[in-house]
Amino acid sequence: MxxxxxxxxxxxxxxxxxAIVSHRLMLRAGMIKQSSAGIYSWLxxxxxxxxxxxxxxxxxxxxxxxxxxxMPTIQSADLWRESGRYDDYGEEMLRIKDRHDRDMLFTxxxxxxxxxxxxxxxxxxxxxxxxxxQIQWKFRDERRPRxxxxxxxxxxxxxxxxxxxxxxxxxxxxxxxxxxxxxTYERMGLQAIPMRADSGPIGGDDTHEFLVLAxxxxxxxxYDSAVTDLTFGDREIDFDDVAQCQSIMEEFTTKYAxxxxxxxxxxxxxxxxxxxxxxxxxxxxxxxxxxTKYSDAMNAKVQGPDGKPVAVHMGSHGIGVSxxxxxxxxxxxxxxGIIWPEGVTPYHVGIVNLKQGDEEAxxxxxxxxxxxxxxxxxxxxxxxxxxxxGKFATMDLIGLPWRITVGPRGLKNGVVELTSRKxxxxxxxxxxxxxxxxxxxYAGA
RNA sequence: CGGGCUAUAGCGCAGCUUGGUAGCGCGUUCGUCUGGGGGACGAGAGGUCGCAGGUUCGAAUCCUGCUAGCCCGACCA
Numbered sequence: 272m273x274x275x276x277x278x279x280x281x282x283x284x285x286x287x288x289x290a291i292v293s294h295r296l297m298l299r300a301g302m303i304k305q306s307s308a309g310i311y312s313w314l315x316x317x318x319x320x321x322x323x324x325x326x327x328x329x330x331x332x333x334x335x336x337x338x339x340x341x342m343p344t345i346q347s348a349d350l351w352r353e354s355g356r357y358d359d360y361g362e363e364m365l366r367i368k369d370r371h372d373r374d375m376l377f378t379x380x381x382x383x384x385x386x387x388x389x390x391x392x393x394x395x396x397x398x399x400x401x402x403x404x405q406i407q408w409k410f411r412d413e414r415r416p417r418x419x420x421x422x423x424x425x426x427x428x429x430x431x432x433x434x435x436x437x438x439x440x441x442x443x444x445x446x447x448x449x450x451x452x453x454x455t456y457e458r459m460g461l462q463a464i465p466m467r468a469d470s471g472p473i474g475g476d477d478t479h480e481f482l483v484l485a486x487x488x489x490x491x492x493x494y495d496s497a498v499t500d501l502t503f504g505d506r507e508i509d510f511d512d513v514a515q516c517q518s519i520m521e522e523f524t525t526k527y528a529x530x531x532x533x534x535x536x537x538x539x540x541x542x543x544x545x546x547x548x549x550x551x552x553x554x555x556x557x558x559x560x561x562x563t564k565y566s567d568a569m570n571a572k573v574q575g576p577d578g579k580p581v582a583v584h585m586g587s588h589g590i591g592v593s594x595x596x597x598x599x600x601x602x603x604x605x606x607x608g609i610i611w612p613e614g615v616t617p618y619h620v621g622i623v624n625l626k627q628g629d630e631e632a633x634x635x636x637x638x639x640x641x642x643x644x645x646x647x648x649x650x651x652x653x654x655x656x657x658x659x660x661g662k663f664a665t666m667d668l669i670g671l672p673w674r675i676t677v678g679p680r681g682l683k684n685g686v687v688e689l690t691s692r693k694x695x696x697x698x699x700x701x702x703x704x705x706x707x708x709x710x711x712x713y714a715g716a
Numbered sequence: 717c718g719g720g721c722u723a724u725a726g727c728g729c730a731g732c733u734u735g736g737u738a739g740c741g742c743g744u745u746c747g748u749c750u751g752g753g754g755g756a757c758g759a760g761a762g763g764u765c766g767c768a769g770g771u772u773c774g775a776a777u778c779c780u781g782c783u784a785g786c787c788c789g790a791c792c793a
Contacts, residue, residue: 282727284728285727286728290786307785379793415790415791426793429793430793489792676752
């Protein structure tokens with residue numbers, strides 16, 4: 272992408288409406304524009320990152336054997352009456368009427384609809400296990416939306432649902448999700464710690480929330496510092512291997528890590544004092560096992576091996592895709608702007624031409640641009656007729672992890688500069704070396 | 717939903733107390749000079765002062781009502 276052609280309305284000053292850093296930076300970096308309270312338009316730069324995050328979620332879901340699909344945002348109230356949640360959900364559910372005066376709603380989650388689809392088409396235990404998911408817009412009419420996309424009313428969420436014959440099978444599905452989520456967040460450059468949580472209106476006994484530690488987090492969290500030493504890494508996973516998923520689940524959930532909802536002071540005090548931590552966290556996902564709550568209420572049964580009907584065991588799992596943008600920025604920024612982790616960066620590398628119009632500089636930039644594109648990477652080339660300072664400030668603000676600076680001074684010696692956004696370190700090298708270096712960095716990611 | 721605050725140009729703000737027909741910085745357009753961390757000079761464009769009503773010869777300014785947004789608390793991907 273050439274910046275001269277890009278729609279990137281960056282702001283030099285902080286908008287008054289934004290109180291926390293991720294919101295401020297998303298507005299300043301031209302990623303989002305508020306449309307009304309808790310509802311945002313996603314401008315090209317924001318949309319680009321949103322899709323990157325979405326892609327990672329899809330890829331990791333596919334690895335775990337889960338099937339993507341898409342359900343409508345507007346649903347009939349009837350199904351929700353069947354589960355009893357039409358009354359339980361309260362003011363957070365946006366209720367609307369169609370022209371025939373029928374009660375409709377904007378989906379806050381989709382257990383009812385997926386259960387209805389399931390019961391219409393699945394009747395044998397032989398079709399189990401089954402896990403379906405979607406990434407779709409949700410609406411919850413929050414009393415007080417705030418913090419930009421971190422707590423919007425409209426938000427983009429991955430929501431998945433598993434159907435299993437027995438509790439044991441459903442708990443494997445639970446573990447499988449926990450494992451796949453660990454890798455999903457890690458790929459985004461985040462450490463998201465699974466913490467024992469409270470189930471809320473979805474119901475059920477077993478549930479973990481994934482929290483990213485950040486000062487601006489809405490939840491208070493208590494944990495054993497040993498959990499932050501755990502990393503998922505590149506390990507090979509067989510998602511059908513019950514024992515493997517179980518052991519990874521135990522590895523990541525045995526040490527004390529709870530939100531204030533489930534915090535147990537006595538248990539916490541068993542953690543060695545030097546490892547006890549109290550912090551704040553941003554919830555970026557949650558997994559549930561809720562047994563037959565919905566299958567009983569909505570008569571979702573399959574025939575078991577003995578020919579008798581059995582209510583299926585279910586669980587649901589969510590990742591707050593749009594919230595993740597805020598969470599990642601909260602966890603990765605400095606006073607100049609965003610610092611995107613390589614896994615989610617909107618563009619892989621920025622090219623700054625210090626003297627637009629200088630024949631040599633222009634040619635060098637064009638050739639870098641072509642080489643990156645040919646290598647399957649996406650460069651963002653600042654080809655505007657701006658001064659160096661302005662170009663650097665913009666690059667720092669939007670936070671691409673790597674920047675190549677091209678100017679007449681360096682080209683005289685045959686070199687350009689490769690700069691890390693994170694460390695600020697610059698290294699001079701030939702353009703060919705810079706291309707190889709950047710290709711190398713992303714080949715590993 | 718309780719408490720507090722705000723609404724004037726794309727963004728950040730002043731003007732309101734004491735009514736006289738709107739201003740500053742940034743951004744933006746054009747020109748000249750500049751050119752390795754938001755440069756200088758000159759010339760422009762851009763506003764039904766959130767909406768509705770009232771007081772007044774006259775309202776951004778005073779009064780009433782409404783709407784929207786933000787912050788703090790109780791609730792949530």
